[in-house]
Amino acid sequence: MSASPSMSGGAGERTRTRTVVWFRRDLRVEDNPALAAAARTAGEVVPAYVWAPEEDGPYYPGRVSRWWLSQSLKHLDASLRRLGATRLVTRRSTDTVAALLELVRSTGATHLFFNHLYDPLSLVRDHRVKQVLGAEGITVQSFNSDLLYEPWEVLDDHGCPFTMFTPFWNKCLCMVDPPAPMLPPKRINSGLCTAFFFFFFFLFSRKRNNNY
Numbered sequence: 001m002s003a004s005p006s007m008s009g010g011a012g013e014r015t016r017t018r019t020v021v022w023f024r025r026d027l028r029v030e031d032n033p034a035l036a037a038a039a040r041t042a043g044e045v046v047p048a049y050v051w052a053p054e055e056d057g058p059y060y061p062g063r064v065s066r067w068w069l070s071q072s073l074k075h076l077d078a079s080l081r082r083l084g085a086t087r088l089v090t091r092r093s094t095d096t097v098a099a100l101l102e103l104v105r106s107t108g109a110t111h112l113f114f115n116h117l118y119d120p121l122s123l124v125r126d127h128r129v130k131q132v133l134g135a136e137g138i139t140v141q142s143f144n145s146d147l148l149y150e151p152w153e154v155l156d157d158h159g160c161p162f163t164m165f166t167p168f169w170n171k172c173l174c175m176v177d178p179p180a181p182m183l184p185p186k187r188i189n190s191g192l193c194t195a196f197f198f199f200f201f202f203l204f205s206r207k208r209n210n211n212y
Contacts, residue, residue: 004095006062007025014129016043016044016110017041017042017043017110017111018043018044018045018046018107018108018109018110018111018191019038019041019043019044019045019046019109019110019111019112020046020048020100020103020104020107020109020111020113021034021045021046021047021048021113021114022034022048022049022050022100022112022114023047023049023076023088023114023115024049024114024115024117024122025117026072026115026145026146027049027072027073027075027076028076028079028086029076029079029080029083029185030181030182030183030184031145031181031182032115032140032145032182032184032187033115033143033144033145033182034113034114034115034142034143034145035047035113035184035185035188036185037113037141037143038111038113038180038188039185039186039187039188039189040167040185041111042189043110043111043189044189044190044191045085045188045189045190046086046089046090046107046109046160046190047080047085047086047088047188047190048086048088048089048090048091048100048103049073049089049090050074050090050093050096050099050100051069051090051091051092051093052092052093052094052095052096052099054094055094055095055096055121056119056121056124058090060096061151061202065139073088076088077193079184080188083184083186083187084187084188084189084190085188085190088188089103091103096125096129097125097129097132097133100112100129100133101132101133101136104133104136104138105136109138110138110139111138111139111140111141111192112129112133112138112139112140112141113140113141113142114126114142114143115142115143115144115145115146116142116144116145116146116147116150117144118146118147118151122212128141130142148172148178149172149175149178153175154168154171154172155171156171159184
């Protein structure tokens, strides 16, 4: 679904392509299909990360996990800026979909790109993202960044998933070779004003309880 040029947001009317790249567990510029696709649009790229740990239920990240994430975000932010991007936009939220919707509205984005996750919670959330943002006229695309083949691509002769490894492996050996790893984009164009930026170190200022 294409975005209407007449739709407006906090950054003015959507008169050109502006893509939000939603980073999650893919905090890298190398071999990142969503980022590469956004860079190829020749429009503006808004790199973004939403931290909504409450959505993970019992898997709320502990202190060490939060430290690792903060360091990874710092490294990603530096890598993006070396390629010409503005600072990594971050949001602390209890609702990822609402945060992304607010972000695309405030930036006037026309596209949202992200890479697949395959756990049940992420699948439900990603489906909701596509529904909600698609209804806003945003073009939403997702990409494979982790697997050699998507799960729905490796099926038996009856169109069903394999239940044993050897037939699964033999099927993979007969398939077209997966794409080679991608180099980082040569350049990222980000024309977004800094008024929309939230620095990542504020994400971790709230303690869940005394044990974290």
